[in-house]
Amino acid sequence: MTRVQLRGVGKIYPGRRGSDPVVAVEDVSIDVASGEIHAIIGYSGAGKSTLLRLVNGLEAATSGTILVGDDDITGLPESRLRAVRGKIGMIFQQFNLFHAKTVAKNVEYPLIVAGMPAAERRARVAELLDFVGLGGRAKAYTDQLSGGQKQRVGIARALATNPGVLLADEATSALDPETSREVLRLLSRVNREFGITILLITHEMEVVREIAHRVTVMDDGKAVEQGSVFDVFSNPQAPTSQRFVATALPTTPAEEHLADLRARHRGSLVSVTLRDGGVDQPVIFSTLAARGVSVSIVHGGVTEVGGRSFGRVTLELIGEETAVAEAITALQAEAELEVLS
Numbered sequence: 001m002t003r004v005q006l007r008g009v010g011k012i013y014p015g016r017r018g019s020d021p022v023v024a025v026e027d028v029s030i031d032v033a034s035g036e037i038h039a040i041i042g043y044s045g046a047g048k049s050t051l052l053r054l055v056n057g058l059e060a061a062t063s064g065t066i067l068v069g070d071d072d073i074t075g076l077p078e079s080r081l082r083a084v085r086g087k088i089g090m091i092f093q094q095f096n097l098f099h100a101k102t103v104a105k106n107v108e109y110p111l112i113v114a115g116m117p118a119a120e121r122r123a124r125v126a127e128l129l130d131f132v133g134l135g136g137r138a139k140a141y142t143d144q145l146s147g148g149q150k151q152r153v154g155i156a157r158a159l160a161t162n163p164g165v166l167l168a169d170e171a172t173s174a175l176d177p178e179t180s181r182e183v184l185r186l187l188s189r190v191n192r193e194f195g196i197t198i199l200l201i202t203h204e205m206e207v208v209r210e211i212a213h214r215v216t217v218m219d220d221g222k223a224v225e226q227g228s229v230f231d232v233f234s235n236p237q238a239p240t241s242q243r244f245v246a247t248a249l250p251t252t253p254a255e256e257h258l259a260d261l262r263a264r265h266r267g268s269l270v271s272v273t274l275r276d277g278g279v280d281q282p283v284i285f286s287t288l289a290a291r292g293v294s295v296s297i298v299h300g301g302v303t304e305v306g307g308r309s310f311g312r313v314t315l316e317l318i319g320e321e322t323a324v325a326e327a328i329t330a331l332q333a334e335a336e337l338e339v340l341s
């Protein structure tokens with residue numbers, strides 16, 4: 001069981017040929033609990049890859065401390081870093097497999113480096129390939145595999161030496177949505193069955209929603225928001241988080257779409273947020289029915305986030321003007337409701 005702790009971590013790259021230094025990561029603190037799946041999300045250039053390289057010690061932080069398990073990797077000499085890296089597995093967007101080697105040889109490679117005897121290696125490789133569902137493809141060459149299968153080989157190889165932490169660098173970005181979900185489900189199993197802590201970076205909110213427990217949102221080198229996936233999705237605070245959430249959740253219609261809805265629906269339009277632990281849907285419908293107001297859902301929906309439900313629906317309310325106004329006032333006391341027209 002391994003936790004990862006970043007405290008005030010910064011990375012400044014020296015400017016090239018007289019240009020200004022680049023602040024890639026600035027004062028980032030993240031606590032990844034042992035056995036947690038923690039996602040770091042951000043747009044291109046936010047500093048995600050740099051952060052991951054600092055965690056596996058490929059690059060040295062300019063400031064702050066990084067603990068992997070009980071090892072403070074900041075300031076460790078290369079010889080000691082190698083031992084810590086042995087406890088960290090890594091998978092990549094482009095898989096980084098050896099094309100001239102078979103599937104089995106790819107997975108065996110880190111075991112050879114670790115000095116494991118041949119008979120044990122064979123047994124371990126067979127066990128790993130079974131786990132990732134590639135038991136029948138041991139002798140195939142990696143260029144005969146689909147993208148999803150290649151990433152399964154990457155995962156088996158990363159797990160070979162029993163790491164406590166798995167770092168995933170945009171691990172599903174090169175895959176189609178269905179294959180991406182299969183690989184994410186496999187990563188969830190890795191986390192659940194072996195208790196491996198996973199730190200993954202991504203620019204896709206769907207990835208966060210699918211498997212992460214907690215999330216850090218990065219923007220311009222800084223951690224601008226952190227929290228449980230449900231909290232960040234259902235109530236994003238930072239503008240960057242709000243933009244990401246809008247890509248993955250039903251939202252209030254944007255202005256141009258709203259104009260279209262208004263043209264097609266003559267009733268009053270209201271947007272209601274449905275949050276696990278918030279107002280019950282029957283309360284909304286009975287409040288409207290009691291005043292003779294009829295209701296249609298015209299936009300949005302309800303979805304699963306972090307194992308809980310969250311939704312935002314736009315409703316068209318039709319009835320007597322005073323009855324609709326009264327119903328809206330009554331609902332505002334119970335629910336998160338925004339009047340759109």
Ligand SMILES: Nc1ncnc2c1ncn2[C@@H]1O[C@H](COP(=O)(O)OP(=O)(O)OP(=O)(O)O)[C@@H](O)[C@H]1O
Binds near residue numbers: 023203
């Ligand atoms: N070796 C380097 N030398 C100089 N600047 C760098 C170096 N690596 C990254 N940077 C800069 O640091 C900033 C953060 O880059 P980084 O690759 O970590 O972002 P990212 O969020 O991973 O983006 P992407 O998703 O596009 O990879 C960028 O401005 C980038 O140009």
